[in-house]
Amino acid sequence: MDMKTTYLLIPLAPLFGAIVAGLFGKTIGRAGAHWITILGVATSFVLSVFVYQDVEAGHTWNGTVYTWLQSSGLKMEVGFLIDQLTVMMMLVVTFVSLMVHIYTVGYMAADPGYQRFFSYISLFTFSMLMLVMSNNFVQLFFGWEAVGLVSYLLIGFWYTRPTAIYANLKAFLVNRVGDFGFLLGIGLIAAYAESLDYATVFAHKDQLAATSIELFNGTPWSLVTVICICLFIGAMGKSAQVPLHVWLPDSMEGPTPISALIHAATMVTAGIFMVTRMSPLFELSDAALSFVLVIGSITALFMGFLGIIQNDIKRVVAYSTLSQLGYMTVALGASAYSVAVFHLMTHAFFKALLFLGAGSVIIGCHHNQDIRYMGGLWKHMRITWITSLIGSLALIGLPFFSGFYSKDSIIEAVALSHLPGSGFAYFAVVAGVFVTAFYSFRMYFLVFHGKERYDQLPHEEHGHDDHHGGGTPHESPWVVWLPLVLLAIPSVLIGYMTIEPMLHGDWFGASIVIDATRHASLEEMTREFHGPFEMALHGLAALPFFLAMAGVALAWFLYLKRPDIPAIIKQRFAPIYTLLDNKYYFDKFNEVYFAGGARLLGRGLWKGGDQALIDGAVNGSAQLVGLVAAGARLLQRGHIYQYAASMLVGVLVLMWLLLNRA
Numbered sequence: 001m002d003m004k005t006t007y008l009l010i011p012l013a014p015l016f017g018a019i020v021a022g023l024f025g026k027t028i029g030r031a032g033a034h035w036i037t038i039l040g041v042a043t044s045f046v047l048s049v050f051v052y053q054d055v056e057a058g059h060t061w062n063g064t065v066y067t068w069l070q071s072s073g074l075k076m077e078v079g080f081l082i083d084q085l086t087v088m089m090m091l092v093v094t095f096v097s098l099m100v101h102i103y104t105v106g107y108m109a110a111d112p113g114y115q116r117f118f119s120y121i122s123l124f125t126f127s128m129l130m131l132v133m134s135n136n137f138v139q140l141f142f143g144w145e146a147v148g149l150v151s152y153l154l155i156g157f158w159y160t161r162p163t164a165i166y167a168n169l170k171a172f173l174v175n176r177v178g179d180f181g182f183l184l185g186i187g188l189i190a191a192y193a194e195s196l197d198y199a200t201v202f203a204h205k206d207q208l209a210a211t212s213i214e215l216f217n218g219t220p221w222s223l224v225t226v227i228c229i230c231l232f233i234g235a236m237g238k239s240a241q242v243p244l245h246v247w248l249p250d251s252m253e254g255p256t257p258i259s260a261l262i263h264a265a266t267m268v269t270a271g272i273f274m275v276t277r278m279s280p281l282f283e284l285s286d287a288a289l290s291f292v293l294v295i296g297s298i299t300a301l302f303m304g305f306l307g308i309i310q311n312d313i314k315r316v317v318a319y320s321t322l323s324q325l326g327y328m329t330v331a332l333g334a335s336a337y338s339v340a341v342f343h344l345m346t347h348a349f350f351k352a353l354l355f356l357g358a359g360s361v362i363i364g365c366h367h368n369q370d371i372r373y374m375g376g377l378w379k380h381m382r383i384t385w386i387t388s389l390i391g392s393l394a395l396i397g398l399p400f401f402s403g404f405y406s407k408d409s410i411i412e413a414v415a416l417s418h419l420p421g422s423g424f425a426y427f428a429v430v431a432g433v434f435v436t437a438f439y440s441f442r443m444y445f446l447v448f449h450g451k452e453r454y455d456q457l458p459h460e461e462h463g464h465d466d467h468h469g470g471g472t473p474h475e476s477p478w479v480v481w482l483p484l485v486l487l488a489i490p491s492v493l494i495g496y497m498t499i500e501p502m503l504h505g506d507w508f509g510a511s512i513v514i515d516a517t518r519h520a521s522l523e524e525m526t527r528e529f530h531g532p533f534e535m536a537l538h539g540l541a542a543l544p545f546f547l548a549m550a551g552v553a554l555a556w557f558l559y560l561k562r563p564d565i566p567a568i569i570k571q572r573f574a575p576i577y578t579l580l581d582n583k584y585y586f587d588k589f590n591e592v593y594f595a596g597g598a599r600l601l602g603r604g605l606w607k608g609g610d611q612a613l614i615d616g617a618v619n620g621s622a623q624l625v626g627l628v629a630a631g632a633r634l635l636q637r638g639h640i641y642q643y644a645a646s647m648l649v650g651v652l653v654l655m656w657l658l659l660n661r662a
Contacts, residue, residue, distance in 0.1 A: 003054065003061060006047055007080045010090065011129040013043040014097075018123035025115025033115035037122040038101045044129065045094035052087045060084075060509075062135050062199060074190060081135035081198060085341065085511035088502075089132040089273055092348045093266050097125040099483035100261045103356050106479035107257055107363065117157060121261060124150040128266045132273060137186045137196040140274070144182065144238065147267045148175045154258040155251045164253040171247035178237015178244050185230030192223060202280040202513075209284040228281055228288035232295075235271025239325050242299045246586050248322055249306075252314040256359030259314055263321055264351035269344045272328045276337040280513040283335065286419060289519075293333025293414075294421040297428035300326030302584070304432050307439035309580045312369050313358045316443045320395065321351060323432060327410050330425050335519035336413035337512045342495075342502050343406035350394035350403055350491040356484055357388040360476040361447060365454055371443055376452035380473040385448050387484040392444050394491045396437040396548045399536040402495030407433070408539055409503060409525065416521035433544045437551025445559045496532045504529045 017040030021033040028036065061082040068076040080086075100121060108117050127150055131143025148171075156168030190196055192211060193204045201208075208227065212220040235241070240248040248268065252259055262268070275282060275292070282288055300323050307319035324347050331340035362369055364381050378385040394403040411433075414426045454473060475481065501507040504526040516523050529535065539545055558565050570577050582588060635646070 003051075003059070003082075004063070004065070006051060007061070007082060007133070008065065010044045010047050010051070010094075011126050011133065013040040013047075014122045014129070015126040016040055018119045018126060021115050021122065022119030025119065028115075030114045033118045034101070034105050037118040038098070038105075040122055041094060041098045041101050041125055044125070045091075045098050048087065048090040048094045051082060052091060055082065055084060055087045064135075068138070073194060074196065075136075076138045076196070077136055078139055079135040079197075080133045082133070083511040084508045085273075085276060086133055088341065088345060090129065092345050093125065093128050093132065096264075096266065096348055096352045096487075097121070097128075097261060099352065099356070099487055100257045103260075103359070103480055103483040104257045106477045107359055108255060111255075113157065117154075117255065117257075120150055120154050120157070121258065124154065124258075124261065124266070128270070131270055135198055137189065137198075137201075141183070141186060144234070144270065144274075145179065147262075147270060148172065148179070148238070151251070151258075151262050151267055154262060155254040157254050157258070161253065163250075167247075167250040167253040171251050174244055174247040175237045178234045181230045181232075182234020182237075185227050185234065188223065188227050188230065198277070205280050205284060208281070222285060222287070224281055225285040225287045228278070228285050229291055231278060231281075232271075232275060232288065232292055235275050235329075236295065237271075238274075239268050239271030239329065240299075240322055241271075241295050241325065241329055242302065243586060245299060245303065245322055246583075246590060249315055249318045249583070252312070252318050256314065256355060256362060259318070260352040260355035260359070263318065264348060264355050266348075268321065268325055269328075269348065272325070272332065272340055272344050275329075275332045276341050276512060279337045282332075283513055283515045283519065286518070289333050289335060290420045291333075293330060293417070293419055293425050296326045296329025296331075296333055297421070297425035298326070299323070300330055300432045301428040301435070304435035304439065306580055306583055308435070308442065309577060310439075311372050313361060313371050313374075313443065313447065314355070314369060316371070316439060317351070317354050317358055320354070320436065320440065323436060324351065324395075327407060327429060327432070330414055330429055331410045333425065334410075334413045334417040334419065334422065334521055335514055336410070336522050336525075337514065338503055338508050338522065339406065339409045339413050342499070343410060345498075346394070346402040346406040346491075346495050349487055349494060350391045350401075353387060353391040353484060353487040353491050354395065356480075356487065357384055357391060360384040360480050360484065361388075363476045363480065364473040366473075368454065371446040373453050374447045375450045375454065376448070377454075377473050378448040381448075381475045383475060383481040383484065387481070387488045388444065388448065390488045390491055392440045395440050396551065397433065397544060398548065399539040399545060400492075400496065402491055402493065404536065404539055405495035405499045405532065408535070408542070408544060409499070411544060412525055413521045416524050417519075419519075430544065430547065434547040434551045437548040438555050441552045441555035442559055445555055450560050450563070496536075499532050499535070500529075 014037070017037035020028065020036045025033050061080065064077045064079040066078040068078065070076070101118070104117065104121065108114055111117065124147060127143050127146035129143075131140060131147060134140040134143060152168045152172045154168075155171055156164045158164045186196070189201055189208075192208060193201045195201055195204075205224070208224045209222070211223040213223050213226065215221050215226070233244075237244045248263060251263060254262075282292075303319055303322035303326060307316050307323065310316045310319060324343070328340045328343050328347070331337070331343060361374070361377065361381065361384060364377065364384065365374060368374070390401075394401040397404040397407040411426070411429050414422055414429055417425070503522070514522060558569075579585075635642075
């Protein structure tokens with residue numbers, strides 16, 4: 001088998017599984033649906049490992065597979081760019097997807113839409129692979145929109161629940177806002193670079209940097225700055241950055257496996273991957289990088305605050321995802337692209353672990369998701385307890401765990417950055433360490449330790465189906481806990497094993513471009529790096545470690561030692577709690593101004609345009625015809641003497657006119 005065929009098989013294997021499970025699900029049955037999709041994704045993973053080994057041997061590839069159309073020199077193609085950045089994403093996507101597929105066998109066992117769900121998640125894997133393997137903007141946009149479409153289907157998978165339908169519509173519409181900016185960026189690239197191929201566009205980057213455009217008369221803007229900001233607006237929607245973050249917490253209405261697949265490892269990281277791939281362009285604009293840096297730091301800190309007051313186990317993890325995506329975006333803004341995708345990789349493993357661990361808890365607690373009615377689960381769910389602890393320690397960045405290496409590298413990169421906004425960004429990522437540790441271990445202690453409260457769950461707070469809480473919790477079946485164990489291993493080891501080549505070696509090669517003369521933070525970090533073991537030892541004496549331990553200690557004190565205090569704090573700081581509970585009123589603002597404004601505009605067009613103008617013109621012309629007809633009827637009475645008199649009057653008028661003319 002040649003390598004081109006291998007590249008094609010990687011995305012097509014999950015697509016084949018999705019088609020078979022989707023169209024022939026009833027024929028092949030539940031077992032057939034999960035086997036065909038699991039084998040498809042497993043094939044992609046094995047082939048991705050093979051491609052990784054080939055890339056490690058120095059064999060990258062950039063070529064066209066199929067030319068769709070050509071117009072005025074602009075080609076629309078399907079093509080693959082296989083380099084270090086691509087193969088890293090392929091391994092992460094296929095491995096996490098494989099774990100989610102296996103987990104789904106147990107989690108969705110009683111769901112009537114079993115085959116449909118497997119079809120969707122396999123189709124999602126295909127879409128994400130097409131996105132990360134693309135070598136041109138057309139295919140990138142195809143994958144970009146395809147993951148958005150499949151996420152819409154997955155978030156609203158339980159389509160009989162109004163909250164699920166609201167959530168998937170919200171996700172779809174908010175992503176369209178970001179995608180509009182993304183499309184504008186691609187359009188500007190097509191117009192000025194006259195190509196949609198990455199390599200060709202990057203070859204014209206100096207020409208783009210030297211070009212100015214006037215968005216407003218008399219105000220020139222750097223073309224490359226406008227392009228980069230437009231592209232990043234697309235990333236803001238897909239990677240849930242403020243203010244386009246509002247869709248992600250609500251998307252927890254979908255089944256837990258898709259929370260792990262879409263909202264931890266793949267779809268939300270598409271924006272991070274895209275900006276990294278566009279590093280040759282972003283390096284030309286400090287203004288765009290500062291914009292990225294500030295947006296990321298706001299997301300990292302302020303979304304973390306919201307995780308503190310959440311009581312739904314999945315929503316706590318969702319706000320954690322938002323905060324960690326902010327960390328990745330901060331790294332992008334600091335020109336530390338390799339650090340951003342390094343955190344993307346480590347985060348994919350431990351966040352998928354936390355989401356799947358949350359799902360295991362939900363199964364064990366008979367579909368209760370409220371952490372206030374859990375407690376003491378470590379005695380009943382030992383495997384879920386240990387793996388969730390590993391995921392939590394990786395998330396807070398405990399030295400030697402994978403999250404430590406990537407998160408501390410982000411903090412260090414921001415500290416060394418000199419871009420406008422880097423001071424605020426440093427404060428945000430450092431403060432975020434304490435916040436992350438606090439809400440992570442608040443959830444961990446409330447779920448696994450302390451007094452058992454699962455028999456106190458009110459009836460109206462039960463889960464989506466007929467299984468109610470209140471029974472004794474139990475460990476999930478092996479098909480659910482096995483992926484937890486397999487994800488826990490890289491959550492501990494992957495950072496230690498890969499930090500040296502990925503961040504301080506030349507592993508990414510030419511796939512990431514950094515202008516070291518202007519953005520030297522990564523170069524300075526490399527000079528100070530002495531190995532992963534030494535970095536972890538140094539981390540034990542650094543500020544982030546003490547902040548993380550302070551967050552854990554505070555969570556232990558408030559939720560295990562003195563569980564009466566949180567209620568007092570909530571009462572004392574009611575305005576702050578209300579602000580956080582309403583999620584900074586972003587949703588209210590959107591509902592009142594954007595949704596309300598759209599409804600007002602629609603009502604105005606309906607009342608003023610449709611009813612008054614269009615219907616008025618139609619009805620007015622009908623009334624005019626009616627009036628003319630009514631007047632004509634007065635002259636058409638059927639009396640001969642009236643007609644004779646009319647004729648006589650007409651003759652007299654004509655004679656008078658003729659005499660006057662003469």
